[in-house]
Amino acid sequence: MFEILRRELMADESVVLNEISAPLVAEKAQPGQFVILRANETGERIPLTLAETNPTRGTITIIYQVVGKSTALFKSMKVGEKFMDVIGPLGRPTDIEKLDGEVVCVGGGTGVAVLYPITKAFKDAGNNVTSVIGARSKDLVMLEDRMGSASDELHVCTDDGTYGHHGFVTDKLKEVLDTKDVRLVIAIGPVPMMKFCCQITAEYNVKTLVSLNTIMVDGTGMCGSCRITVGKETKFACVDGPEFDGHQVDFNELSARLQAYVPQEKQSHEKYQCECQSS
Amino acid sequence: MTEEKKKKEQIPRQEMPEQEPNVRNKNFDEVPLGLSPELAQKEAQRCLQCKKPACIQGCPVGIDIPGFIAHIRDGEFTKAIRKIWEKNSLPAVCGRVCPQEDQCEGECILGKKDKPVAIGHLERFAADYERLYGSGELPPQAEPTGKKVAVVGSGPAGLTVAGDLILQGHEVTVFEAFHKGGGVLVYGIPEFRLPKEIVASELHYLERLGVKFEYDVVVGKTLDVDELFSQGFDAAFIGVGAGLPTFLNLPGENLVGIYSANEYLTRANLMKAYLFPEYDTPLMPGKNVVVIGAGNVAMDSARTALRMGAEKVRIVYRRSEAEMPARVDEIHHAEEEGIEFYLLTNPVRFLSDDQGKVIGMRCMQMELGEPDESGRRRPQPVEGSEFTLDCDLAVVAVGAGANPVLTQNTKGMELTKRGYVVADPKTGKTKKPGVWAGGDIVTGQATVILAAGAGRLASNSIQDYLTIGW
Ligand SMILES: Cc1cc2nc3c(=O)[nH]c(=O)nc-3n(C[C@H](O)[C@H](O)[C@H](O)COP(=O)(O)OP(=O)(O)OC[C@H]3O[C@@H](n4cnc5c(N)ncnc54)[C@H](O)[C@@H]3O)c2cc1C
Ligand SMILES: Cc1cc2nc3c(=O)[nH]c(=O)nc-3n(C[C@H](O)[C@H](O)[C@H](O)COP(=O)(O)OP(=O)(O)OC[C@H]3O[C@@H](n4cnc5c(N)ncnc54)[C@H](O)[C@@H]3O)c2cc1C
Ligand code: SF4
Ligand code: SF4
Ligand code: FES
Secondary structure, eight states: OOBEEEEEEETTTTEEEEEEEOHHHHHHOOTTOEEEEEOSTTOOOEEEEOOEEETTTTEEEEEEEOOSHHHHHHHTOOTTOBOSEEEEEESOOOOOOOOSSEEEEEEETTHHHHHHHHHHHHHHTTOEEEEEEEESSGGGOOOHHHHHHTOSEEEEEETTSSSSEESOHHHHHHHHHHHSOEEEEEEESSHHHHHHHHHHHHHHTOEEEEEOOOOOSSSSSSSOTTEEEETTEEEEHHHHOSEEEGGGBOHHHHHHHHTTTHHHHHHHHHHHHHHHHHO | OOHHHHHHHHSOOOOOOBOOHHHHTTOOSOSBOOOOHHHHHHHHHTOOOOSSOHHHHHSTTOOOHHHHHHHHHTTOHHHHHHHHHTTOSOHHHHHHHSOGGGTHHHHOGGGGTSOOOOHHHHHHHHHHHHHHHSOOOOOOOOOOOOOEEEEEOOSHHHHHHHHHHHHTTOEEEEEOSSSSSSTHHHHTSOTTTSOHHHHHHHHHHHHHHTOEEEOSOOBTTTBOHHHHHHTTOSEEEEOOOOOEEOOOOOTTTTSBTEEEHHHHHHHHTTSOGGGTTTSSOOOOOOSEEEEEOOSHHHHHHHHHHHHTTOSEEEEEOSSOGGGOOSOHHHHHHHHHTTOEEEOSEEEEEEEEOTTSBEEEEEEEEEEEEEEOTTSSEEEEEOTTOOEEEEOSEEEEOSOEEOOHHHHTTOTTOOBOTTSOBOOOTTTOBOSSTTEEEOSHHHHSSOOHHHHHHHHHHHHHHHHHHHHTOO
16 A cells, blocks of 8 residues: 555645545545655654545655755655555645636746646636646746646746746736736745735635645644634644635744754654764 | 461562663663562462452453462462463553552552552562563464454554454454554653553554554545445444543644644654654744643653653643543653643633744643532632743643544434534444444543453444344
8 A cells, every 4th residue: 555656746846736536535635635654663753635536546656845854855756655644634635616806826936736626616617717836947837738738828927037927926927916806815835925925815805725834743633733713713723624715814923833843853864864974 | 367468568569760850861771670579479478369359340351360469479470470461461561551559559458558459569560571581372363254353543442452353263453543552552652661561562462463564544534434344344343432622722832832732742752752863743842831730641741741851841731730641650650750830720821932933831820629520629719829931842731622523524323512423331332334443532541451341341232142142
């Protein structure tokens, strides 16, 4: 079980796609849900969104950015190797409905991987979908083809102007809000990006969903690691989310909580890099 | 009084050797070291072999205590463990973690005048001796019946059901959400109190009997209870425990550096954060730690923090010493290891630095007022008594609730207002045909032996169902 059947590198090799055999998860998964994976006996439990699922083949697809030890370890795994654990599908599925107005999907960085299945589901439900995706530069733009086919209109932005619109996704979002009758915005990406998107959509009074990448352990509501304040109430991202009404989320708290293990993450990653070099 | 009885009364209770407090508070090795056969036999001689043994009344599963103790006394250690197994399939665990002072030993007649027989220590001895030196011979198993039973959750309740029914010839599969089996025994109770190799050996024993373990299956998400039946299972037992952390709902509780005990202990035990960076899961280091609560969970968190390198660890509890729910041994061990107790103290809010990290806890002094529903005197705040406890890490250990992941996704099972499963106390039957439940998901967080006892009642009832009918 949990064998890697396909492996692709994307976005300047900083992002990896794995298609993994996990029939029970593939059977049940819905857009917006995630899995928790563990590479080996000493590994951490890492949450990643289900970018695609194929119930007939019994496979799931994850797309992840290499940021630290655990994702670097995942990247080192070849086709034919196995994850020790894959647990899911976890979290609440996205509420997909047909809206009488534009649905705008905004993604930054690997947030695009999380955004893609949701975009596709809204499109499949008959919605008019405009998508805006962004990256630091051309090489890092992700899933442009897939997002293109899941949207009626796609805008690509780069921070350095090497491709598409020169500037942030928020610029384009504003443009779309000015020109279209938008019912719903879904914004997924780095915390500052989601925060600014929400500030803008609040001015336009447009409902906005965000997906929160909190730190998790079990993913089943048992530990409270993923807790976050939404509308003055504490919620658990793994069972109450990961999607929440962006206008209610305390993003400053989220940022602080994501920093909790920075020294240990650094130590762990450096140790891993040393070991990789020496072997 | 007979000569023999007098002689027995002259033997003092044999103390179990322990690691020195100042050594053990820096390592994760087990604290009490176990009895040698000589000490065990000597302790066993103290038992008066009462005609009407009060101790048995105190054991929730009714182990024949004088029976197994007589075997130890006679050096018949294999017979002793077989006697215990008749009623309890997890003696190595229960001997270590039962609140004996409230149960078997609390009733022992010797305790009236002197110290009670060390029943827990003797039970542990018999189990450890068997694990280390026993033949490993498996008990006889009934002919295969072709019936299939699904057990959801691998805590003491689920493991008991699995062990009982596999011996009756049924096929048993245990579905567990985590990647390891044992429930609280692996994710909650620390290594220094219950070495994980003991839990692993219990699981291995069940595997040898033919029990199948399916890890990484969250029932209610990966599979539903109804699907278990469509997959061909004839009966299901739900033993998913009380896996929902309780928070205090105080301002600042989501600051960085504040953990639920569930998270703190899961990282430390199941994920082996104490071996970081050999293991990848980290735990925030705290120099100055406060733990809120005074149950076993709080003691375990406090003693773990000490072993993770804390210089100062304080237990903050709103009632007084007499109400502390932890086992006396654990409170005693915690004190010996240098943990400070702030009793009649209640947190009111947490203080933060400009990075969103906890730096202190505002507290109120409490006094005891009139008794409340639980019969314990209700703590009330003393006006104007607010003060600050500095801390860089806080662990909230004030109880657990019912996790809704399974129950919300299962039709036809009656739940209490607080989300626990309603089950017949004599049989464990739920309102859903073919489904039994037991352990913490029925009673709320209780004890290992109560969960195992509930498992035993349910397995008897499941056996009847599979052979006679609902
Ligand atoms: C529901 C959910 C879905 C996610 N989906 C995706 C996805 O599809 N693609 C993707 O690239 N990333 C996704 N993430 C984020 C991903 O889990 C983290 O990038 C990963 O855990 C980092 O681990 P690491 O050891 O490589 O890095 P580390 O060195 O441990 O951490 C680097 C940074 O990642 C964050 N982080 C650390 N541990 C965790 C953790 N257990 N959970 C979440 N964040 C953490 C912290 O902000 C940290 O500073 C998702 C997170 C959640 C909660
Ligand atoms: C830190 C701590 C210390 C304790 N100390 C003591 C002590 O000293 N003495 C004592 O007697 N008792 C103690 N207890 C209490 C005791 O451990 C519990 O009462 C007992 O473990 C309950 O057993 P159980 O089988 O009902 O559930 P648990 O042990 O909680 O096991 C439930 C299992 O079900 C799994 N599960 C949950 N949901 C699902 C799902 N949807 N699908 C699949 N699997 C699922 C869980 O992952 C878990 O493995 C302590 C508890 C804690 C937390
Ligand atoms: S199971 Fe617990 S209560 Fe019963 S005899 Fe053993 S230690 Fe005592
Ligand atoms: S009550 Fe005490 S002395 Fe009497 S049989 Fe039980 S353990 Fe022995
Ligand atoms: S990850 Fe543990 S409660 Fe959400």
